[in-house]
Amino acid sequence: MRAPCGSRFFRDDGQYWDAWNLNPDYGDHPLPAPVLTSIALTETGPLRAAIVSRLTFGHSRLQRTVRLYAHHPFVEILYEVDWQESGVLWK
Known part of the structure; x- marks a missing residue:
């Protein structure tokens, strides 16, 4: 990786259609990071x-599983999401 990775959230009410386009200036409207509620080596x-981490963002719940394999040169990241937000871009 060239830089740290992670989830970032931005306010984005859609320029014309809520789900089909992004406001060109969405990056100027960052939102707070999700709150880590638990983490466990599973x-x-x-x-x-x-490792499984559970997070909350607003009214949404996220579960992130990060897996490392002994003989593979990649990291697997899986999300389970109960998304309850509107007007928010998750990047």
Whole structure:
């Protein structure tokens, strides 16, 4: 990776249509980061390790699972999301 990665949220009410385009200036309207509510190491096997974090953002709940594999050169990131926001871009 060239830089840290992570979720960022921005206010975006849509320039013309709410779900189909982005305001050109959405980056000027950052929102606070999600709140970490729990984190746990859930797998510690010889071939795979996993960490599960639970977060909240507004009224939404997010669960992020990060998996590392012993013999693969990548990181797997899975999200389960109960999204309750409107006018918010998750990047």
